[in-house]
Amino acid sequence: RTATQLGYCLDHHPAPGEILDETHSFTIIKELRTGDRCNAQIVLTDNGKVAKIYDPLYYRFDYYDPVWERYRSELKADAVYEAEIDYYNEFLAYEEFAGDPVQGTAMPRYFKSWTINVPVTLDGRVLFRQVRMILLEYILGKCMLDIEPSNLSLQARRNVMVKLIEAYCDIKFKGVVQHDIAPRNIIICGENYEDLSLRVCIIDFNRSTVFHVAFEVPRSKAWAIFRYRNPLLHFSGLDDNPTFDGWLSEDEHQTKAWMWHLWEDGVAGKYAKVKENPKRRWSAVVLDDNDVDWEGQHPTTGDTLAAETAQIGVQGMHRRRMRDANQEEEDQISTQDNQSSVMEYDHPASQGERLVDDKNAKHDSFHGFNNSSDNSTDKNTNSEAFSST
Known part of the structure; x- marks a missing residue:
């Protein structure tokens, strides 16, 4: 990854949480979905659980949109914000069903959220990045996308x-x-x-x-x-x-x-x-x-x-109300701070993408949650649990 993205990740930290004394160690034995611009990295661990790692270093950083083409050299996607949103939405969804039989049936079982200090050497100095992670049940089965329905009976x-x-x-x-x-x-x-x-x-509740x-x-x-x-x-x-x-x-x-x-x-x-x-x-x-x-x-x-x-139309009615409320909020923000270097496109459920000026980047903290998760790309990982809300 470029030094610019690494530097941004070092300068902009995830929202703080209350760190508990519980620790967890595991070894990564298989990569399920990893790589640049894959967003959350997903790996299988030696204890049979899936680790979903929200490392902003592997989120998209270069921004491109034809509308903003002339600003392409100045604008970057806020990878830290996007990783935090993905984590926050999934954490809330899984915590909502803690102890509920829905976990282990309709959705994977959830084994808490964690954080780790990932060491980084930069200019001869050892620095640390906090990265969020959740542990989930490893679902043995076949992705529906990989199944050809015409090969199945109508009953199936x-x-x-x-x-x-x-x-x-x-x-x-x-x-x-x-x-x-x-x-x-x-x-x-x-x-x-x-x-x-x-x-x-x-699976996949990062937009929930x-x-x-x-x-x-x-x-x-x-x-x-x-x-x-x-x-x-x-x-x-x-x-x-x-x-x-x-x-x-x-x-x-x-x-x-x-x-x-x-x-x-x-x-x-x-x-x-x-x-x-x-x-x-x-x-x-x-x-x-x-x-x-x-x-x-x-x-x-x-x-x-x-x-x-x-x-069915009531869902559309809900989306319109949320969109209108969100637009009203954005208009108010724009009026109050029309000189801001940050342009936001927010989903009603706190999902979205932030464009930041490299020269004056900033990252707002979330409020009202104290759970966090983390993992590193090291093969041996020792993590600390965050308390649930």
């Missing part, structure tokens, strides 16, 4: 999709949205895809949103949308999604009828019962408003959410 394809949809809903209905559901982030465990006990595991944190409300009030607990309210348009081409029947009516047959009655109480919306074919409304609506209002805006709004 449907079974995989049912497991995937219900895994996603198990996570979402507890207030966490993964935001990057795609075959590359899905591991199928087992050889018999028609097996009703087949495990389908969702934990809604009670995002809205700064108690978990029980993390917006009514997550109380509309039925896959039909969130996946009615799945057959139109090219991401999963080949996994569902090309016959739209056959697919929708199959999905309604599965989930309309709530699956013995696991989900809310729904009925077809008479105003819009194949869309659904809940049968019992009291069962699924937290006081009928959005916890932040106070807007009333009637049962009829619990259609």
Whole structure:
């Protein structure tokens, strides 16, 4: 890596955390995803766990966008910020399910977050960088992206999709949205895809949103949308999604009828019962408003959410509100400090990319968390645990 990026990483540290006395040692035995511009480095350790290492030295630093071409020599991507965002989002998502059976089924088991001081020799001096890391379960299986659905029976394809949809809903209905559901982030465990006990595991939560944190409300009030607990309210348009081409029947009516047959009655109480919306074919409304609506209002805006709004469109409504709120905040920041050398593009869930002027770079700290993780590219790693929030 260039000295410029290394220097930036040395000058800009991750947000501080409360370091505990617990330590952990391991040896890297296999590289799963490593290299420049790969973002988080993923390796398998000798204790059978996966270490996901958020080292900004391996994040993209050179920035390119045709709109900003004339500033290309001056602007750099804030690799430290991007690594911190990736870590923070994944840490929050996994901590949210600590002790929950969702871990080990719908998502990997989580074995805390860690930090390490990585030694660096620069101009004859030994300096140290803090790098974040989390330890996860090693999922034995096959990536959905590597499977050709046309080689599977219809029953096998449907079974995989049912497991995937219900895994996603198990996570979402507890207030966490993964935001990057795609075959590359899905591991199928087992050889018999028609097996009703087949495990389908969702990975990669660096873009996720934990809604009670995002809205700064108690978990029980993390917006009514997550109380509309039925896959039909969130996946009615799945057959139109090219991401999963080949996994569902090309016959739209056959697919929708199959999905309604599965989930309309709530699956013995696991989900809310729904009925077809008479105003819009194949869309659904809940049968019992009291069962699924937290006081009928959005916890932040106070807007009333009637049962009829619990259609697929409510997700778009949420995204628009978040985008509008984010734009308003950016406008205020721009007005207050129009001389700033930092240009930001923030995702509502604190994800984004910061462009910094090399001559006047700065990195803002996060607030309100005290967990951290770290790893080094050394083959033997000794890490310190950070406390959980």
